[in-house]
Amino acid sequence: MAKAAKFELTDDSVVVIVGTGAGGGVLANELAQKGVKVVALEAGGRYLPEDYVNDEWESFGQLAWVDPRTTSGDWRVAKDFSGLPAWIVKAVGGTSIHWAGASLRFQDHEWKALSTYGPVEGASLLDWPIDAAEMAPWYDKAEAKLGVTGVGGRARLPGNNNYKVFEKGALALGYKDVHTGNMAINSADYDDRMACQQTGFCFQGCKWGAKWSSAYTDIPRGEATGNLEVRDHAHVARILHDDSGKVTGVEYFDKDGNLQMQKARVVAVAGNSFESPRLLLNSHSSMFPDGLANSSGQVGRNYMRHTTGSVYATFEQPVKMWRGTTMAGIIRDEARHDPSRGFVGGYELETLSLGLPFMAAFLDPGGWGREFTTALDSYANMAGMWIVGEDMPQADNRVTLSNTEDKFGLKVANVNFSDHPNDVAMRNHAYKQGQAIYKAVGATRTLPTPPYPSTHNLGTNRMSERPEDGVVDRNGRAHDVPNLFVSDGSQFTTGAAENPTLTIVALAIRQADHIAKEMAAGNV
Amino acid sequence: MTRLNKQGLTRRALLSRAVAAGALAVAGPGFIAATDAAWAVEVTAISEHEMATLLQMARDIYPHDRVGDRFYAVAIKSYDVTEQKEMVAEGIAALDEAAKKAGFDNYLAAGWEDDRVAILRSIQDTPFFQTVRGGLVTGLYNQKDIWPIFGYEGESFSQGGYIDRGFDDIDWL
Numbered sequence: 085m086a087k088a089a090k091f092e093l094t095d096d097s098v099v100v101i102v103g104t105g106a107g108g109g110v111l112a113n114e115l116a117q118k119g120v121k122v123v124a125l126e127a128g129g130r131y132l133p134e135d136y137v138n139d140e141w142e143s144f145g146q147l148a149w150v151d152p153r154t155t156s157g158d159w160r161v162a163k164d165f166s167g168l169p170a171w172i173v174k175a176v177g178g179t180s181i182h183w184a185g186a187s188l189r190f191q192d193h194e195w196k197a198l199s200t201y202g203p204v205e206g207a208s209l210l211d212w213p214i215d216a217a218e219m220a221p222w223y224d225k226a227e228a229k230l231g232v233t234g235v236g237g238r239a240r241l242p243g244n245n246n247y248k249v250f251e252k253g254a255l256a257l258g259y260k261d262v263h264t265g266n267m268a269i270n271s272a273d274y275d276d277r278m279a280c281q282q283t284g285f286c287f288q289g290c291k292w293g294a295k296w297s298s299a300y301t302d303i304p305r306g307e308a309t310g311n312l313e314v315r316d317h318a319h320v321a322r323i324l325h326d327d328s329g330k331v332t333g334v335e336y337f338d339k340d341g342n343l344q345m346q347k348a349r350v351v352a353v354a355g356n357s358f359e360s361p362r363l364l365l366n367s368h369s370s371m372f373p374d375g376l377a378n379s380s381g382q383v384g385r386n387y388m389r390h391t392t393g394s395v396y397a398t399f400e401q402p403v404k405m406w407r408g409t410t411m412a413g414i415i416r417d418e419a420r421h422d423p424s425r426g427f428v429g430g431y432e433l434e435t436l437s438l439g440l441p442f443m444a445a446f447l448d449p450g451g452w453g454r455e456f457t458t459a460l461d462s463y464a465n466m467a468g469m470w471i472v473g474e475d476m477p478q479a480d481n482r483v484t485l486s487n488t489e490d491k492f493g494l495k496v497a498n499v500n501f502s503d504h505p506n507d508v509a510m511r512n513h514a515y516k517q518g519q520a521i522y523k524a525v526g527a528t529r530t531l532p533t534p535p536y537p538s539t540h541n542l543g544t545n546r547m548s549e550r551p552e553d554g555v556v557d558r559n560g561r562a563h564d565v566p567n568l569f570v571s572d573g574s575q576f577t578t579g580a581a582e583n584p585t586l587t588i589v590a591l592a593i594r595q596a597d598h599i600a601k602e603m604a605a606g607n608v
Numbered sequence: 609m610t611r612l613n614k615q616g617l618t619r620r621a622l623l624s625r626a627v628a629a630g631a632l633a634v635a636g637p638g639f640i641a642a643t644d645a646a647w648a649v650e651v652t653a654i655s656e657h658e659m660a661t662l663l664q665m666a667r668d669i670y671p672h673d674r675v676g677d678r679f680y681a682v683a684i685k686s687y688d689v690t691e692q693k694e695m696v697a698e699g700i701a702a703l704d705e706a707a708k709k710a711g712f713d714n715y716l717a718a719g720w721e722d723d724r725v726a727i728l729r730s731i732q733d734t735p736f737f738q739t740v741r742g743g744l745v746t747g748l749y750n751q752k753d754i755w756p757i758f759g760y761e762g763e764s765f766s767q768g769g770y771i772d773r774g775f776d777d778i779d780w781l
Contacts, residue, residue: 138763141750244770245778252781283769291765401780406760408775440760444749452669452732452741453725460749461672464759525781 088307091123096347098123099599100334101354102320102363105178106588107572108354109298113306114596120603121311123346125318125336128174132300136289140442143288147181149174153358154486157502160534164449169499171537172356176316177299179356179539180585181289184411185269186434187232188582189223192216193421194474197578200421201428206504207476208386212577213549213558219590226590230268230296231275239271240264241280244408246435249467253521254415261416265434268296269409286410321494322367323351323376331568337492350599350608354571357387357541361483361574362497364545377562382555384484386477386546387499388579389538391507393471394436395518396447397527398462405437405467418517419581427509430581431473433518446536459531467522471514474581476504483544540584545574559598560591567608571595647678649685653693658700661715662687662740668724669741670748679754683747699736706730
């Protein structure tokens with residue numbers, strides 16, 4: 085393996101990428117493979133499978149982003165977890181360490197949400213400037229990179245106990261599209277990663293490396309080219325620009341807390357949907373008084389988190405849902421767009437389990453007394469599923485700068501969110517279906533559980549055809565700044581019903597191709 | 609994280625105190641203990657009455673009839689420090705005052721869980737209640753020793769996961 089690159093702070097030929105998760109980590113490797121020099125700056129530390137721990141709270145302490153954030157709006161997370169609006173990761177590899185592995189393509193119509201659903205009052209729906217046909221080859225590449233099961237000749241995972249309960253109930257209700265999912269978790273050895281050992285703890289980082297994460301695939305492969313330098317514990321403070329309005333580099337606090345400045349030819353922001361808009365807003369200047377790339381006023385707006393919720397149920401006999409892959413089970417029948425159900429868009433139902441410590445924290449936050457504890461008494465007899473559906477973008481669901489500052493004196497993100505009536509109608513429909521599924525298998529009690537702190541954070545730097553409607557163009561390039569890109573889920577125009585990581589990876593591979601071509605052509 | 613000390617007290621000494629203090633736990637000078645002497649907690653900063661009340665409160669907030677007092681004692685032991693003394697004193701005083709309004713001498717004097725829960729409902733929006741409840745979520749449920757009572761198996765990597773140990777062993781469907 086070649087020695088990892090080391091670039092000078094004054095080297096203005098490099099692409100600087102902020103964040104190393106599914107977006108930034110993949111972009112870094114893809115560019116490095118094409119011979120482009122990359123400096124990737126990561127706020128967190130570096131942890132590999134041997135470091136991950138099969139313990140929910142200990143792992144949370146190791147990996148989660150717990151730097152201050154503030155919240156507002158009528159979502160329950162703002163009350164129960166006011167300082168923790170998201171459960172995402174601060175580490176090399178980002179939230180690709182924590183994700184469940186569900187890897188679904190958008191449905192064709194979901195690229196055209198406004199055209200398909202029509203205007204929805206109170207929602208700021210748009211069509212994406214790209215579509216299913218254009219994305220198909222990039223999805224192919226993303227699925228091959230991640231080793232997604234159920235496509236490309238790769239077998240699906242075997243179903244665990246939690247799946248078997250879920251499947252039986254789903255089939256009893258007449259659902260047809262029911263299986264163990266398209267998972268970036270190996271069902272057999274693939275791409276130097278071993279097969280799933282049904283350990284559970286997918287959310288705590290896969291100790292076998294059976295689940296894809298950029299932490300131990302794209303990052304080390306990029307470094308092996310000699311074109312990628314990853315600097316961990318590097319917290320980016322602001323992006324700098326010149327008098328022409330092009331970005332010239334970034335200022336960041338290094339692991340010793342010293343402010344450094346890395347010059348850059350191109351900057352790509354991939355810090356997830358809170359940190360990316362926060363960084364742009366904190367990068368305001370006399371030329372960009374409302375924040376970088378924000379002439380539209382759209383930076384931070386249209387925050388989406390998927391319409392989520394869980395349904396748990398208890399049974400007469402044990403399920404032991406924690407055994408095996410956390411999310412290998414899906415019902416796709418409700419993902420269609422069918423307004424006769426009382427809402428636009430659709431939702432997926434996916435198996436989910438939590439360990440006892442997190443079940444206590446998330447089953448009914450703030451709940452106490454026997455209604456709560458008798459449910460936990462039946463923990464071993466519990467099955468669980470997660471709802472993930474398309475939520476409506478709303479202009480005032482947004483990330484702004486809070487008056488609270490972090491340890492570097494930088495204003496933190498405030499996350500304001502309130503459900504749209506369409507979100508509420510969809511969640512209630514899903515609760516009803518989820519409970520019916522488990523009752524069909526003899527559930528003694530069903531527990532419609534409120535949304536957790538968000539893991540799918542989308543839309544705060546959205547992609548748009550017209551510059552006035554969004555922040556970035558069809559390639560993720562800022563409408564206002566020609567050498568500034570957004571490379572994470574914040575560029576999503578709409579959220580679709582599917583878990584976002586596969587689409588983030590596909591967009592990153594496509595964006596790497598675009599950036600490399602533009603650099604070669606001298607356009608950036 | 610916290611210390612639970614077996615005391616060198618005789619069973620008789622503990623039982624004699626139990627008569628005075630009620631059945632749940634014995635509050636003596638400098639400690640509270642189980643009536644069967646199975647465990648005891650030293651009390652240093654807060655009073656024995658406060659510790660015994662906290663213990664009962666913890667049980668009433670998250671009642672699990674198969675989980676012994678010693679686990680609840682571990683979960684609340686962290687309040688027995690100087691920095692928490694004032695918060696605990698004020699909180700327990702308010703709780704006992706609420707119990708008086710409900711017709712009991714104090715919180716511990718209410719013999720039925722339903723009566724105590726009604727008293728807790730009357731203070732559930734106070735910072736004291738929310739601090740104690742919030743602390744229990746991790747203080748109680750993150751004790752590895754209670755996981756087997758719920759059937760939860762915890763860490764599995766060191767045993768090779770469940771691929772050969774029953775990930776799909778459900779037999780009643």
